[in-house]
Amino acid sequence: MPQETTSERGDVPIPPADSKRRPCVVIIGGGFGGLNAARALKRASVDVFLIDRHNHHLFQPLLYQVATAGLSADDIASPIREVVRRQQNVQVMLGEVTSIDRESRVVRYEGGEVNYDYLVVAAGMQTNYFGNPQWEEQAPGLKTLRDALTCRRHILEVFEQAEREGEGSEGRGLLTFVVVGAGATGVEMAGAIREIAYQVMVKDFRRIDPTRARVLLLDAGPRVLTGYDEELSERARRDLEKMGVEVRLNAMVEAIDEEGVTVNGERILAKTVVWAAGVKGSPLAETLNVELDRMGRVSVRPDLRMPEDDRVFVIGDLARFENEDGEVLPGLAPVAVQQGKHVAENIKRAVEGKPLEAFSYWDRGKMATIGRARAIAEIGDWKFGGLLAWLAWLFVHLLFLIGFRNRAYVLMGWIFAYVGMRRSARLIVDPPKERAGALNFWQSPRADEVHAE
Amino acid sequence: MPQETTSERGDVPIPPADSKRRPCVVIIGGGFGGLNAARALKRASVDVFLIDRHNHHLFQPLLYQVATAGLSADDIASPIREVVRRQQNVQVMLGEVTSIDRESRVVRYEGGEVNYDYLVVAAGMQTNYFGNPQWEEQAPGLKTLRDALTCRRHILEVFEQAEREGEGSEGRGLLTFVVVGAGATGVEMAGAIREIAYQVMVKDFRRIDPTRARVLLLDAGPRVLTGYDEELSERARRDLEKMGVEVRLNAMVEAIDEEGVTVNGERILAKTVVWAAGVKGSPLAETLNVELDRMGRVSVRPDLRMPEDDRVFVIGDLARFENEDGEVLPGLAPVAVQQGKHVAENIKRAVEGKPLEAFSYWDRGKMATIGRARAIAEIGDWKFGGLLAWLAWLFVHLLFLIGFRNRAYVLMGWIFAYVGMRRSARLIVDPPKERAGALNFWQSPRADEVHAE
Incomplete structure (x- = not known):
């Protein structure tokens, strides 16, 4: 104290x-x-x-599910004004x-x-692109709803493009997906992309075989999910490989461009690269x-x-x-x-004039999901994986979502995704138009008088 | 025959x-x-x-609810591939x-x-801008999801801008909304915008009074909802006015620009104009x-x-x-x-070599909604309005939505909107990035060989 x-x-x-x-x-x-x-x-x-x-609070742990068309953007975000609407001493400013x-x-x-x-x-x-900002263009990160929608759009479009081109499209890496960084986000993305291809896309396309989509998960370190116990890391790696994800460790990305990535000197053609490395x-x-x-x-x-x-x-x-x-x-x-x-x-x-208190973190454990019925969890000394960890993951994430509406929608989305094997948020929507001059959004005549009093 | x-x-x-x-x-x-x-x-x-x-079928009758933040884009659209996934003789092309x-x-x-x-x-x-294509920039229509998201974003942003500017913002028409065209879409939009301001926004803002938002519904003709019986038209107009919408008939729009509209020679300052005129x-x-x-x-x-x-x-x-x-x-x-x-x-x-048959339309009636618990319906000679028409409207629209998932989501959205008085799809999301060159989407090397055989 x-x-x-x-x-x-x-x-x-x-x-x-x-x-x-x-x-x-x-x-x-x-x-x-x-x-x-x-x-x-x-x-x-x-x-x-x-x-x-942004005008919304974002539940980032589920962002990868928006990126992989399992949930809607609206499901995992709440307008900040809505969250604090009853709290008269809060003024929200966008x-x-x-x-x-x-x-x-x-x-x-x-x-x-x-x-x-x-x-x-x-x-x-x-x-963080670690000094390679030019990679951002080809390899979006996954921090905002915009990032997630960019990823989603891209993933859906490459499948459409492959269908348009038919069987010959594989050589160009159209259906090769590279995820850089094997932390929680990277692992979740890689697993989810593989699941879309295998369980959802496979029934939707006629001229291509979506199960031939390659998903590579790269990490510069020696194991996936480094924050976790080594045994659980190893289990996650095995789970990913069972799902068909190619895991490459100690893999240094040297270049990313329109055509693909260069890793440890090897060239991998890939139209889709997702950056989850830092x-x-x-x-x-x-x-x-x-x-x-x-x-x-x-x-x-x-x-x-x-x-x-x-x-x-x-x-x-x-x-x-x-x-x-x-x-x-x-x-x-x-x-x-x-x-x-x-x-x-x-x-x-x-x-109130009282002395401040020191913060101490109460660690309730952590968990990461890999795919349907596959996850790992560490709660104190209790380390476990599989279906139980996955159910725990679902439960905890639902619980911590802000707002009853979001919980209801996400729960419903999961039922459709995991029971019905569908990803229904698969729309390719053209972005809303930005109207030139219509709303000079940031330049307000009274903008200097915005004190909260 | x-x-x-x-x-x-x-x-x-x-x-x-x-x-x-x-x-x-x-x-x-x-x-x-x-x-x-x-x-x-x-x-x-x-x-x-x-x-x-587009890669989706769109349930256009509910598009105005996406534009007014009641529903998510994903709720009223289904990927076309999903709809025909079990039908092996259909090939879908985006x-x-x-x-x-x-x-x-x-x-x-x-x-x-x-x-x-x-x-x-x-x-x-x-x-249709009737020979004034330059109006499109200021007054988006309401035909695609993109249109709806453009509208939604704009409506949410003007409230944010007004909050930033504080009380003085009214003079500039920041919170004046003009809907041009009093057909079904126009009537629905005008009613919904008024409801948002009155029921939703009012609790969210601290420095402005959203109920002072003006909503004007303009039509060049002598009555609203011309496709309907005259008495029902009149009832709809009264309902709109009870809700606080200013209905102006025989109103010819002469100009639309960044600052507002000119109608029958009168200048109305309005930052938001929605075009539903044709x-x-x-x-x-x-x-x-x-x-x-x-x-x-x-x-x-x-x-x-x-x-x-x-x-x-x-x-x-x-x-x-x-x-x-x-x-x-x-x-x-x-x-x-x-x-x-x-x-x-x-x-x-x-x-099969048989003669073709003539089409004849089985008219089951039509209905339009105005706001919560307000609608009109014509079913044969039976013409009615109010709560019953509104419930019929809800039921019929749920029934005709394609896909169980959409029905479930829309139903849930309505419960939140009409019972909970919330519009939870109120996110302002930056549009997904279009990645230059990353995917040369329309130019495929084998694009000329796309016959369906």
Whole structure:
């Protein structure tokens, strides 16, 4: 428990600058961390100003199912306004934050700016191409709904293109799918693509044999799902191979272009490449003017504040938090959720003049799915796989989805997908038109007056 | 019943050109007409080649609910391949038809061509701006999923923009919505936009009052829903006005631009304009080289063939079919469905050397919805409105949706929307990226060999 000490040590709670008004808490990001922080501030006597560049909270763990046409975009996302609609002390703003000015305690975003008494930075991570930004064009990542819809569209289109070309199309890699990175997202994507080809597409096409689609899962490391116990990793690899996924470990990607990838010197023709090899902190972190770690994360104190600023908290994937054993917490949804709730408690304490408390992560375990009836799970010392782990995975993911509507839709989608062997969200929809000038979306005449008071 | 006569009279069924192979039926369009024709040919000894420029069949009557965030795009559309997956004599091709060459009996599409023995043109209609194509940019129509998603995105964005600007935003027409055309689509859109503002948005925003959103419904004619009995029209108008929609009749739109519309000389500032004022035949009809009517439709004989070509049938919205009383059938889904089934029967008859039969439309009535618990219906001489008509509308639309999955999702969406007063499909999603060069989608090396044999 931190003790109350001097302000210079950074351990003293900060009273609001002006006691006549309620302190303003600005939260950047409506992901697991930010949204949970906002909700946990429901009864606090603060005004909350929640900014996100999307109008929705996204349940990222199921994003790969949107990318592989199992679920609709609408199923795994909730409008942020909807989530906090009953919470009168929260104002939601759609806007991309451009910079944080800690000196003047101002957050600037496209369309306006807002002053804060306390700031919670929960801006998350983005896809990391490790110095090869040109690969993004050919190998989309999987962090946003847009990414997922781009992937989905591409996967559906290559099957259509192959059908148009008929049998000769295989040589060009039209039905070769390469997933780079064998973490949870990569494993899930590879398994799901193979399942679509085998169980769904096979009945839909007449001139091609979708089961001849190749799915390759590449990783630079020596095993899949490195975050897990070695035995479970090995089990996941075997499961993937049983499903027909070609797993290649110690595989360094050297090039990606329109025609395919080069791995350990070998050329693989592939029209579809999905990048799940890594993430890095939001570029917003750079505007905090502090040193970041190799992944672009901000180191935080035990109470989740930056060491350099008593009013700024960083939570979720973007925070580098070392627990008491010196381990850095991984970028998982449960960590962000718990940190979001904790930061809200600490802000309440600060407002009330009480000392802040250190965060500690309650690890309930982790799980990854590989395919229908195949998954692995680690809950404390209990490590298991197969149908039981898969059912646990389904249950936990349903449980943590935000909103009853999403739960109902996702459950229904799964019944269709796993019982009916269908992927019904298989639409190729042309993107909505962006109307030139019709709505000058970010340039508002009164954009400078957007304080939350 | 048509009698068998000479080929010159056009009443003789056409045997396949080459009796060693099964005749090939090419169907252009996977809407209500084309898809029902394909399905009704299930047991016929013909090969069916179904081309559509989208990979999905769209349930257009519910499109306005996607545009107003009540349903997901995935809910009201089914992949065409999925619908006919069990039907081994159907080959589905994703492609935009560019021309029909009746001389050589070839249909050309982007990516290939296909020969036909019988052709069914079911290409439908597109939005008609009556000589003002420049209005399309500001006032999207409502014919495709893309249109609906464009509308939805725009409607959600103006509310966000208004919230960003705060109270002063009303003067600029940010929250003024103009719907042009008071047919079924226009009436449904106007009612739904008003409902969103009143029932959904009102709880979501803090700085603006969404109930002050204005919704105007304009029509050049003297009443709404002209296809209906005058008394029902009047009732619909009253219902709309009770809901807060401003209905303006005999209103000629003279200009549409970024700032608003000019109607009968009056300037109305409005950032959102939806065009539901009319449709015209697909430009494909022009490549048939026959005279078209004012709406771009192809006149057909009683057996649904073009007068000029014994092998070409035209059905659905694109066909101008006069019934025995000299009335032209309206462009409604039930007409297209029945014509699709009828054309399949006539093709089977032709293949078997039997005379073709005349089509007659069994009018089961029509209905239009205005808002929650408000609708009108005409079933024969029975004309009614209110809750009963609305429940009938819900029931009939659920019943005619293709696919159990869609029915389940739409039903669930309605329960959330009408009981829970939510529109949960309220996501603003950036459109998927189109990857330059990654997939040269329409130019296949073997594209010229795409015959259905």
